[in-house]
Amino acid sequence: MSKNAILDHVFPIRSKAVLALQAAGSREDAAAFETLAQDAKGVAVAFGDAPAAKHWIALSTALEIVRFLVEWQEALLTAGIDADRFLRTARLRLSQLRETPDPDLFVARLIEVLSVIDGAFNMSMIGHLRQQIAGIPLPIGIFSDPPFERPDWAREQKQKPKDEKPDLTVAFVEFKINGTTAERVQTLRPRETHDLDIAVRVSRWPETASSLVLSPVSLEPRDSYDLPSFRFLRPSGEPPHFFQQHGRMILHAPQNLKARPFEFMYSAEFQPTSSERPVSIAGQRTLRLDGSEPSRQPITGYPGIDRKLVAIRDSLRLEPLIPESDLEDLLTVLVPLANLVGQAVQDNLFPKVISEAEFQRQVREWLRREATIGAGLEEQAHSTGGRTDLSFRGVRIELKSETAKRLLPDDCKHYASQPASYAVGTNRRVAVLSVLDCSPKKEVPFPIEDGLCVYPIDTGTTPVYIVCCLIQGNLAKPSSHSR
Incomplete structure (x- = not known):
């Protein structure tokens, strides 16, 4: 089995990763770590069946986790909607890394260092975590071990599934309340009617579906709110399809100062219900509404x-x-x-x-x-x-x-x-x-x-x-x- 020396290709990528991890944080970090993670995956592929491939797959995952943490920090600082989704994704990628079969010292050390994000983690700890990852020694392999390739005459012809359809996705693009993009927690005066505008993107339209219905789902008392459902009929033209619609909403009761915001999540369903499933949901589809009303329910009298x-x-x-x-x-x-x-x-x-x-x-x-x-x-x-x-x-x-x-x-x-x-x-x-x-x-x-x-x-x-x-x-x- 042939061996190929690839050190000249591997070493610069490792150096870039270490420098990026040790550098001071900036707005461009997320894009830089995304690129480095892809480069690390490419190195893992180049190593083939060599033991070093496992190290580079783990490093790629670690760089992706750092990228999500950087995006989480940026979303917190800019009041982004549902900033914690980036932290949840980072924790999910860490759980996947833990499933690595027979982890060696490098992979085990990576998992140990990254495990801090499962606890009481906050954005001030990201810099120290980056330094720790950069300090973990990575054995750099010199030779690749390409996987065995069968000759053309011995290869089995792969049968492509007939009429394979692309994923069916409904992406929530934007909520607007009274003409303004909804905030992470939107303050709303109760007992008043407010505008609610929604925009969604549909990757394709199922053959048997006649309409798409978006409906609010909540654990709040049903008589405490009225939120609209949105219905979109089968469109003409080629996918993807973009829809917008206007509705009205109202909160019927003000909230106590100590009460959590109302929380509503919109579901998406093609009708008739026998239409194609499953439907993937993407984007921010949760509304958090604060109905505190100090003017009508004084707290201190001032x-x-x-x-x-x-x-x-x-x-x-x-x-x-x-x-x-x-x-x-x-x-x-x-x-x-x-x-x-x-x-x-x-x-x-x-x-x-x-x-x-x-x-x-x-x-x-x-x-x-x-x-x-x-x-x-x-x-x-x-x-x-x-x-x-x-x-x-x-x-x-x-x-x-x-x-x-x-x-x-x-x-x-x-x-x-x-x-x-x-x-x-x-x-x-x-x-x-x-x-x-x-x-x-x-x-x-x-x-x-x-x-x-x-x-x-x-x-x-x-x-x-x-x-x-x-x-x-x-x-x-x-x-x-x-x-």
Whole structure:
């Protein structure tokens, strides 16, 4: 059996892969890793039956996984629709890699390094993962071992299936709500009619089908929504076929601040039902609709603060490492604190300088008046070798009182590391920082909703999020500004 030296072809591709893995991330990475994965597959084919072929197939899979992780990161940063689909695909490719028969040291090490994506993985870990893959030694084969080829006279003629049909695919191209492309989570005012436009692409039309029906499927209570079904009749002309249609939808009930968005998935079915199957579905076909309505169902009584609370809730929901239960407990505490932020300015609740201990006493009384908090509020709970001011179901609340100088929201960030440390000590990703600025003032107070903000605190691995409530006190009388 002949042996062919192919080192000159193999070594440059290996070098490019290592350099790409070690390089700093960029927007072009996904395309680069896709090309490298294809090149690695080509090398595996060139090796034929040689043992090195298995290494290059595994490397190709690893490069594809990195490509999907890069696309996942880009989708998260640009608020792409269903960004987690890239992470799910990467995990699926890893499960296929685990099925490699008789894995040797190189393949086993690749699987071990990549297994981190099955756990609590976030995009800040992608760079380190790339470096680890680049550092795995790859035995580079010098000779190929082409598979045995039978002579022409001994080859069996392959019978091509008659009338083989291409795949039947319905691809969801776009949803538009009120003329605008639907977001990952679309805010929708309940009890109002909204436009819903859909665009789909059909690879070909089954011979016996008369129509294509797209219908919403959901686990939501049926009387809480009305979404349209779309019907497309058999088209004329050559495939592929492109369809667009307009419909109307309505959410019948508003949502609680802590409720998850409504979720609907559209199915595709050719009718009559005896038509050709199966039908492959491609594209984003899920609608996530948030029916929160602070204007009609006030949260704190301050519209600007209510909108800010909803925005904070939505941004923290995008963080995959924050459990829904922690977010719910956080919102329970934030609502009365946010109300205090508004009342403090409206009524000048803190008209003079007070100590941090007095501020803690007043906040404790304020929170315990809430029936949803009450006895659940702890004082001086232990965490990370220290004592937290207040705590509710493990959500730490750190309190500060500034008596000397005026504070703006950005100024409070230097206080945030302390509650971040308390959060880590109780295995949480969120905590609350409430700061009272009771220093004497001559300036006009800033808008109350600006006092609510989120600080992501870098821990070296994954961030911890501190929600800050800056309370303005010791305000100047409005009449003093006209002198």
